[in-house]
Amino acid sequence: MTPDEHRALREALGDYAIGRLPRDETSALQAHLDGCADCRAELAEISSVLPALRRVDPARLDHTPFPPPDLGERIVSAARAEGARPRQRPRWLPVASAAAVAILIGGAVGYAAGDYDGIPREPVAVQAMDPAVQATAVAIPHTWGVEIVLDADGFRAGSTYRVVVEADDGREVGAGEFIGTGENPMICNLNSSVLRSDASGFKVLDAAGATVLRGDLTAT
Amino acid sequence: MGSPPGAPPTDPGLDTEAGLRAAYSAHGPEIYRYALRQLGDDGGAQEVVQEVFLRAWRRADSYDASLASLRVWLFAIARNVVVDEIRRLNVRPWRRQLTDEPESGRDSIGPAEDALVDTWLVEEALRRLRPEHRQAIVQAYLRGRPHAEIAAEAGVPVGTIRSRVFYGLKALRLAMDEMGVEP
Numbered sequence: 405m406t407p408d409e410h411r412a413l414r415e416a417l418g419d420y421a422i423g424r425l426p427r428d429e430t431s432a433l434q435a436h437l438d439g440c441a442d443c444r445a446e447l448a449e450i451s452s453v454l455p456a457l458r459r460v461d462p463a464r465l466d467h468t469p470f471p472p473p474d475l476g477e478r479i480v481s482a483a484r485a486e487g488a489r490p491r492q493r494p495r496w497l498p499v500a501s502a503a504a505v506a507i508l509i510g511g512a513v514g515y516a517a518g519d520y521d522g523i524p525r526e527p528v529a530v531q532a533m534d535p536a537v538q539a540t541a542v543a544i545p546h547t548w549g550v551e552i553v554l555d556a557d558g559f560r561a562g563s564t565y566r567v568v569v570e571a572d573d574g575r576e577v578g579a580g581e582f583i584g585t586g587e588n589p590m591i592c593n594l595n596s597s598v599l600r601s602d603a604s605g606f607k608v609l610d611a612a613g614a615t616v617l618r619g620d621l622t623a624t
Numbered sequence: 625m626g627s628p629p630g631a632p633p634t635d636p637g638l639d640t641e642a643g644l645r646a647a648y649s650a651h652g653p654e655i656y657r658y659a660l661r662q663l664g665d666d667g668g669a670q671e672v673v674q675e676v677f678l679r680a681w682r683r684a685d686s687y688d689a690s691l692a693s694l695r696v697w698l699f700a701i702a703r704n705v706v707v708d709e710i711r712r713l714n715v716r717p718w719r720r721q722l723t724d725e726p727e728s729g730r731d732s733i734g735p736a737e738d739a740l741v742d743t744w745l746v747e748e749a750l751r752r753l754r755p756e757h758r759q760a761i762v763q764a765y766l767r768g769r770p771h772a773e774i775a776a777e778a779g780v781p782v783g784t785i786r787s788r789v790f791y792g793l794k795a796l797r798l799a800m801d802e803m804g805v806e807p
């Protein structure tokens with residue numbers, strides 16, 4: 405098969421995925437898919453958007469709502485009225501190297517316990533299933549839900565982890581995600597809509613859904 | 625991002641007015657549309673956007689660019705603010721008529737809302753595509769029009785529409801990845 409012929413087959417995957425490929429071309433493409441892992445992967449990738457895409461109302465796309473033009477200035481004025489925030493550590497530093505992460509995070513460890521913004525921070529007992537993971541955590545009860553601040557290292561560098569807060573009634577509510585930093589320490593703020601009084605614990609799950617770390621929130 | 629490699633940091637912090645303005649112009653309109661979709665109410669959506677950026681301003685020092693993009697961080701806040709707002713609407717029944725959901729006092733975002741968020745995300749992702757890619761997907765897939773008709777309208781060969789459908793779907797997947805949507 406020439407590269408041009410292969411490109412034609414590959415580009416036909418779009419029509420095939422949306423069910424618009426003519427019947428006489430479909431069997432040839434299906435035969436090609438059987439023997440071409442690249443095209444199978446391509447098909448899986450583009451097909452993954454279809455379930456959500458099907459629910460889009462095309463008429464909505466013709467109309468893009470925008471906030472009123474003065475909203476940005478109103479927000480800046482409201483922020484100005486609250487006054488300047490105390491600058492506690494450098495932020496928004498572009499990450500130049502792994503060492504930079506360690507320095508940035510290292511500077512923050514000092515305020516990981518005690519009061520912050522007048523809201524109490526409650527130490528939480530954590531248990532890591534993976535011996536590489538070293539972690540401490542605090543819980544912050546907000547009016548809108550509990551926040552977990554995780555101070556840890558040893559989560560596999562580059563891997564995505566998901567955090568869920570467990571509620572007394574058995575619900576598991578997502579509190580966000582983070583990417584492991586390997587040996588470099590990290591501090592991660594995870595917000596959930598479960599109120600502190602209703603929260604019994606939290607779990608850090610790896611990409612496969614396995615629990616890597618548990619935190620106990622039953623202590624009052 | 626915009627700065628050349630090795631240059632000193634040029635981003636103003638989120639706790640400065642310049643930084644707040646920059647963050648708002650980059651992400652404010654999208655957060656507004658998200659809130660509008662969730663609440664169905666323009667006034668409520670504006671309040672949500674204001675609250676999101678004020679919380680971000682107050683907590684600027686807990687934002688760590690090495691852990692999450694600013695967009696992902698702002699949307700984590702936005703999700704919380706919207707949940708608050710939905711809760712608030714629930715305890716004030718006279719405002720319930722402004723929104724169709726949620727139908728109960730649950731404080732979590734349930735499956736129906738998740739589907740709504742997914743749909744909204746795809747709409748935002750579609751808005752980021754090149755117009756010819758978006759048009760090919762909308763006309764061929766969502767409106768189910770024949771390729772020949774779309775091609776004639778656009779003044780291009782039929783084969784071009786096919787390749788636009790393919791590259792458009794690939795670009796859509798990429799845009800959704802950048803928006804933090806799991807496949």
Ligand SMILES: [Zn+2]
Binds near residue numbers: 410413414436440443
């Ligand atoms: Zn192939």
